[in-house]
Amino acid sequence: MSALPNPILTVPNPPPRQGKRGRFHWLLVGVAVLFSTVFLVLPLVNVFVQALSAGLGPYWRALVDPDTLSAIRLTLMIAVITVPLNAVFGVAASWAIAKFEFRGRTFLLSLIDLPFSISPVVAGILFVLLFGANGLLGHWLEVHHIKIIFALPGMVFATIFVTFPYVARELIPIMRSQGREQEEAALTLGANGWETFWHVTLPSIKWGLFYGIVLCNARAMGEFGAVAVVSGHIAGLTDTLPLRVEKLYNEFDPVAPFAVATLLALLAVVTMVLKAALEWKTRHEQ
Amino acid sequence: MSIELKNVVKHFGKTPAVDNVSFTVNEGELIALLGPSGSGKTTVLRLIAGLEGPASGGIFVRGEQVNDLPVQRRNIGFVFQSYALFKHMTVFANIAFGLKIKKWPSARIEARVNELAALLDLKGLLNRYPHQLSGGQRQRVAIGRALAPGPNVLLLDEPFAAVDAQIRQDLRQWLVRIHQDLKLTIIFVTHDQEEAMEVSDRIIIFSKGRVEQIGSPQEVYEKPVNEFVARFVGVMNVLELEVRQGAARHEELEFPSHGLADGQKMRIGFRPYAVQVSADEAAYRYRAVLRRTYFLGVMLRLEMELPSGLIIRSRISKEDYARHGLADGRPVSFQIKSYRVLSKEDEPFGGEVSVAHSTEACLGDGI
Numbered sequence A: 001m002s003a004l005p006n007p008i009l010t011v012p013n014p015p016p017r018q019g020k021r022g023r024f025h026w027l028l029v030g031v032a033v034l035f036s037t038v039f040l041v042l043p044l045v046n047v048f049v050q051a052l053s054a055g056l057g058p059y060w061r062a063l064v065d066p067d068t069l070s071a072i073r074l075t076l077m078i079a080v081i082t083v084p085l086n087a088v089f090g091v092a093a094s095w096a097i098a099k100f101e102f103r104g105r106t107f108l109l110s111l112i113d114l115p116f117s118i119s120p121v122v123a124g125i126l127f128v129l130l131f132g133a134n135g136l137l138g139h140w141l142e143v144h145h146i147k148i149i150f151a152l153p154g155m156v157f158a159t160i161f162v163t164f165p166y167v168a169r170e171l172i173p174i175m176r177s178q179g180r181e182q183e184e185a186a187l188t189l190g191a192n193g194w195e196t197f198w199h200v201t202l203p204s205i206k207w208g209l210f211y212g213i214v215l216c217n218a219r220a221m222g223e224f225g226a227v228a229v230v231s232g233h234i235a236g237l238t239d240t241l242p243l244r245v246e247k248l249y250n251e252f253d254p255v256a257p258f259a260v261a262t263l264l265a266l267l268a269v270v271t272m273v274l275k276a277a278l279e280w281k282t283r284h285e286q
Numbered sequence B: 001m002s003i004e005l006k007n008v009v010k011h012f013g014k015t016p017a018v019d020n021v022s023f024t025v026n027e028g029e030l031i032a033l034l035g036p037s038g039s040g041k042t043t044v045l046r047l048i049a050g051l052e053g054p055a056s057g058g059i060f061v062r063g064e065q066v067n068d069l070p071v072q073r074r075n076i077g078f079v080f081q082s083y084a085l086f087k088h089m090t091v092f093a094n095i096a097f098g099l100k101i102k103k104w105p106s107a108r109i110e111a112r113v114n115e116l117a118a119l120l121d122l123k124g125l126l127n128r129y130p131h132q133l134s135g136g137q138r139q140r141v142a143i144g145r146a147l148a149p150g151p152n153v154l155l156l157d158e159p160f161a162a163v164d165a166q167i168r169q170d171l172r173q174w175l176v177r178i179h180q181d182l183k184l185t186i187i188f189v190t191h192d193q194e195e196a197m198e199v200s201d202r203i204i205i206f207s208k209g210r211v212e213q214i215g216s217p218q219e220v221y222e223k224p225v226n227e228f229v230a231r232f233v234g235v236m237n238v239l240e241l242e243v244r245q246g247a248a249r250h251e252e253l254e255f256p257s258h259g260l261a262d263g264q265k266m267r268i269g270f271r272p273y274a275v276q277v278s279a280d281e282a283a284y285r286y287r288a289v290l291r292r293t294y295f296l297g298v299m300l301r302l303e304m305e306l307p308s309g310l311i312i313r314s315r316i317s318k319e320d321y322a323r324h325g326l327a328d329g330r331p332v333s334f335q336i337k338s339y340r341v342l343s344k345e346d347e348p349f350g351g352e353v354s355v356a357h358s359t360e361a362c363l364g365d366g367i
Helices: A023-051 A056-063 A066-099 A105-117 A120-131 A138-143 A152-163 A165-178 A181-188 A193-222 A225-231 A241-250 A256-285 B041-049 B091-101 B106-119 B135-147 B165-182 B193-199 B217-222 B227-232 B318-324
Strands: B003-012 B015-025 B030-034 B056-061 B076-079 B153-157 B185-190 B202-207 B210-215 B237-244 B247-250 B253-256 B265-270 B275-278 B286-295 B299-305 B311-317 B331-336 B338-344 B352-354
Touching: A023 A256, A056 A066, A056 A256, A066 A105, A066 A152, A066 A165, A066 A193, A066 A241, A066 A256, A105 A152, A105 A165, A120 A152, A120 A225, A152 A193, A152 A225, A165 A193, A181 A193, A181 B076, A193 A241, A193 A256, A225 A241, A241 A256, B003 B041, B015 B041, B015 B056, B015 B210, B030 B041, B030 B165, B030 B193, B041 B076, B041 B153, B041 B185, B076 B135, B091 B106, B091 B135, B106 B135, B135 B153, B135 B165, B165 B185, B165 B193, B185 B193, B193 B217, B202 B217, B202 B227, B210 B217, B210 B227, B227 B237, B227 B265, B227 B338, B237 B253, B275 B311, B299 B318, B311 B318
Parallel strands: B030 B185, B030 B202, B076 B153, B153 B185
Antiparallel strands: B003 B015, B003 B056, B202 B210, B237 B247, B237 B265, B247 B253, B265 B338, B275 B331, B286 B299, B286 B331, B299 B311, B338 B352
16 A cells, blocks of 8 residues: 555556467466466455354444444544545645746655655654644643643644655656646636636646545555554554454454454455556556 | 736746747637747647746737636637547537537537537537548547637647648648638637638747747748848748959849948848749850759749759749740750848848839749
């Protein structure tokens, strides 16, 4: 999930080479299929197999456990806060980077990529060092009774940090390939900046934006490392779904961790299906 | 709407894209901004539109400075070279865009779009999307979209560059017609001198961000103010002459010395139409071999090679070509009826010199 998302929605694949398919061709296909089966498909299927190994009853009971329900709520809440923020930021940043020349443009571009190159655990620690009890702002926050670390705000901050690049990275290549002319045309026709954005820019990036949001959401709900550091692992209070899975797994529960994990696995499958659908759609619109 | 530029300067980085440009466009004129690519003509168009701001100098519309007036309030129609149609909108929505922004009632919008569709021959295409249109149709949509809000001036960036030859010809006629019907000030950018000649009332010729000459097509063709214009507008034979023994010479060719002393140099130019050719080797002063004939429609272009290897280009009608019995490889004779002194040793540019009789100027000898 932490790999650079490709600008898949703008660059159609080159047509596959036609002609006779030799032994080498089938060897390549075989290796690719084998590899993805062993490392991607089997583990995914296994999660469901393990989760349902004791039947539907235990599976359901694991999901409606109060602490698990609380983890689901917390995960959703973090996503609901972080995804719109990063979407707005991503659109603004990619618009600035793709369509304008300004001092510090490349710096902003590298800054957006920073979360890709930093270990999420380190990202979490950065926030602890800033807001924690012994942190830079810790004393001030304590005096004013503001709790960030080991509470929702800290987890939101960590998630925003980690999912920062997804929307922007998806939109920059799309916006760059579209250039500024359609927007300039709108301006000459009397549209102001907001009208231009709303009627011209946004419709032309909508599928890219949607996919960026889907990716951002998947990562926000699935984030473990950064959130683990700032959460404090208080069951029923600051556990998200991934943290809950780990905790249950460490308790040697034979079904519950897998049952909860199926929720995250389903999220991954839905994301994948949406991606495929969007690719199909953009290809047919071209 | 009259438009005036006064000493306008625009830099991109350190290079001046527009370097102290001044000119006036009168109400209702059809003006071509002509120049090679990178000569600043598109930037000038964008400055007039307000898509760029000048570093210094003034842009005036009807005498009022508009430097700080935003694009939206300049009431110009702009047609981009790539057309820049809104891809996700139908033809109807594209043309209606400016009207929707102005909050016209929908009945009025529909009437206006239908009126433009009739004018632009776009009826029946209103529900299509840009990617379902041909190049010529797309361009007409772009023009319709620009015309819809009733602009005071229409600006077109290389309007004919991206369509094929046949459509280009139609579009030229069509632009002239639109100009006459709507009594609109139109400024268009082109790098094609033939196009500028055929369509415009006046041509403003650009090179390296500067205005080289402003004039009617006939003026810039017949009285180019410098060698750049002479070479850029139409075909010209350009020779560098050196005065030896009282005459200015280049290989076999000989011209009056124009008061220059031996050893001094001058440059002259003459149009192909000023070169008279005959298949009779004794008819004219210089002898050459007809190397190649280019068919340009009614007229033919001839390339003749002198014994020294010098190539001179001439122009002849199809009838004369046949009457003289000319053919590639044949020996011919020719004379130069008139030429222009492009530059003398120190002073640049003189006037036209008629060698034999007066010259009848032939317009449209562009190619």
